[in-house]
Amino acid sequence: MHSTIKNALRHLRPDYMPFSFRTVYEYQRDGANACKPNDHHILFRLADVFLRTWDLGFTAFGGPPVHFQILHQRFVDSKGFAPWVNDQTYHELFAVSQALPGPASTKMLFNLVMYHAGFACATLGFFLWSLPGALGMFLLSIGVGKISEVLPGPVYGLLSGLNASTVGIIALAAVQLVTKAITDPLSRILVIFGACAGLCYTALWYLPAMVGIGGVVAVVWEIWLSRAIGQIKAKRQQKRINEQRAAEESQETASSIPLEDLSHPATSSQRRATSIPAQVRHNKHETTNTEAAERVASEAPSSQDHSYSFSVWTGIAIIILFFASFAAILTARAVLETPPQILDLFANMYLAGTIIFGGGPVVIPLLREYTVEPGWVSSRDFLIGLAIIQAFPGPNFNFAVYLGALAVRGSGTTGFVGALLGFLGIFVPGPMLSVGVAGIWRVVRTKAAVASALRGINATAVGLVFTAVYRLWEIGYLTPDSGRGKSLANDPWWVVVAAITYSGSAWFKVPPAMAILLGAVLGLGWYGVAGKTILGL
Known part of the structure; x- marks a missing residue:
């Protein structure tokens, strides 16, 4: 019976491949x-x-900056396996995810x-x-609910x-992403702009606005401004060429032509060719940023077509x-008038999942406002x-x-419950959109403007990764007298820990x-050597 079904499927679909983990593994290894x-x-x-x-749910440590590196290594570099996407498509998807x-x-x-x-x-x-991390956090909530206040x-x-070691890992991932x-x-x-903007200020509207500005700047530069500047440069170069040509012609008219040159007179086209600087002739073969963006957008490999996407109207x-x-x-x-707490909780999480751009640096204070301020969760447990x-x-x-x-x-x-x-409130909005x-x-x-915008969004979002490093650094040192955490810089030991994890991952x-x-x-x-005294315990 099983063989009959397989034969029928092969008849209906010549590319049918029988299901087994071995055949799937061979498929993945086939270049x-x-x-x-x-x-x-x-x-x-599915297999x-x-x-x-x-394994990613068990091994992807370090937060989004590290996750992006892991996903790139897994699905683009894909050592020993066929990559799912090329580097260009990966960065496009990265920009879409950030937007x-x-x-x-x-x-x-x-x-x-x-x-x-x-x-x-x-x-x-x-x-x-x-789910692995979600299950772990649920079990943690059970344990935290049973421990004493101190x-x-x-x-x-x-x-x-x-926290200090995580800062080192995220900092390394940020540097690698920037590279x-x-x-x-x-x-x-744009990377510098995103990093500086994210470090200076944080608000719900601010980070998405910075990412949007990065996309707009890239579009304006590549589609309009670079072309206008190129035209101005070309006109100035042409003006210099015309002036040089006029000077040469006037000099030729004023001076006599040597007898030895009469037998091989230079044509006007040859004189013009020699008078044009090599750089100008080379520029004729260069493309503008706009043309480059159009070429990149139009030359996306056919194998990278989004075969499984919905139609435009279905997406809308x-x-x-x-x-x-x-x-x-x-x-x-x-x-x-008095909504049930479960509705209030779900609405808060759904709202957070919908309005949060920029990840942890923004979502952490928002979740604190939505859970600690109403008195549902204590500052210590948070x-x-x-x-x-x-x-x-x-x-x-x-x-x-x-x-x-x-x-x-x-x-x-x-x-x-x-x-x-x-879980549903915070996660559903992103994948659904x-x-x-x-x-x-x-x-x-395939539109040149979209390709430019995604490139600008990508660069600005990478710069914003440094915001995550800074925000965690500022709240990573936990003490009994601090309800919000202190800066890791308050104790040099945590700087040492961050440096050790950074260098260990980068070099070793x-x-x-x-x-x-x-x-x-x-x-x-640290606690065994000096922590008791420092914390006053």
């Missing part, structure tokens, strides 16, 4: 499948995605999998990516060490449906979860699972998980 979408049957695609992503709200690395993985194997497989990849002394050293993002003077300027319908659900949830909370999530694998937005479970304590609702509401935008992006990605290829564990050990060592 002929590089940068091609997986168009086999659904079980084969393909499972084998390439199952949408929600957890950036989660959207990036979702988009990569959907690009390669379709929506159903992207959903599987999302759960493989997020933490044991070693915990402060442990958590501070975790890849810098391709020309404009991208250098999904986006409209999302914003309708967003409006309905907030309206339902507003019209109820800081414990914040320190632990930095050392957890997977997306940092799993912090919402921890907060959701703690928020419903004493309300008659189980912690699991609160964790589930936090990604699905809607995918259909539109497939059409507009220490995996992020081991580097973070080393930071925890160094934090405990």
Whole structure:
């Protein structure tokens, strides 16, 4: 019976490949499948995605900056395996992910999998990516709910060490991302702009505005300004050439021609050719930034077509449906005089997942406002979860699972329900908008203006990664008398820990998980040597 079904499938689809993990593994190792979408049957695609992503939820430490590096190594460099996308497509997807709200690395993985194997497989990849960390944070919430108000002394050293080592890992990832993002003077300027802007100020509207400005600047420069400047330069060069030519002709008229030159007179075209500077002749073969952008956009490999995207109108319908659900949830909370806490919690998380651009630096203070200010979660429990999530694998937005479970304590609702509401509320907006935008992006990605905008967004967003380093640095040192955390610079030891993890990962290829564990050990060592006295415990 089984062989009959396989024969029927082969007859209907000549490219049918029987499903087994061995055949999937061979498919992944075949270089002929590089940068091609997986168009086999659904079980084969699900197995393909499972084998390439199952471990990420357990091993992707370090937050979004490190995650982007891991995803690039996994799906672009792909040592020993066929890459899913080329470098150009990866950076396009990175820019699209940064331009949408929600957890950036989660959207990036979702988009990569959907690009390669379709929506159903992207959903599987999302759960493989997020559920291990979400389960860990839920279990942490159960444990935190049972500990006393005063933490044991070693915990402060442990958590501070975790934060310091995470800073080192994120700083290294930021440097590596910048190295890849810098391709020309404009991208250098935008990276510096994004980094400086993010360090100076933080607000809900501010980071997306900076990313948008980066995209606009790239479009203005490459589509209009560089062309205008090029035309001005060309006119000035032509003017100098004409003046030089006129001077030569007047000199020839005033002087006699030597007899030996009469037998081989130079033609006017030859004289003009020799009078034109070599640089000007070379410039005739150069392309403007606009032409380069158009060429890059139009020469995207055919194998990189988004085979699994929805149509434009379907994408628009999904986006409209999302914003309708967003409006309905907030309206339902507003019209109820005393909304249930579970509705209030879900609305807060859904709102956070919808309006957050820029990841952790913005979402952390917002989640604090949504959970600590109403009295649902204590400042101490918030800081414990914040320190632990930095050392957890997977997306940092799993912090919402921890907060959701703690928020419903004493309300008659189980912690699991609160964790589930936090998970769905914070994660649904980003992937849902990604699905809607995918259909539109497939059409507009070949436009020169879109290619330029994505390049500007990409460079500015990479610069904003340094914001995450700075924000965590400023709250990473935990003490009993600090409700919001202190700067790691308050104790030189944490600078040492950050430097050790940075150099260990950069020079000695220490995996992020081991580097973070080393930071925890160094934090405990600090407590044993000097922490008791410093903390007054």
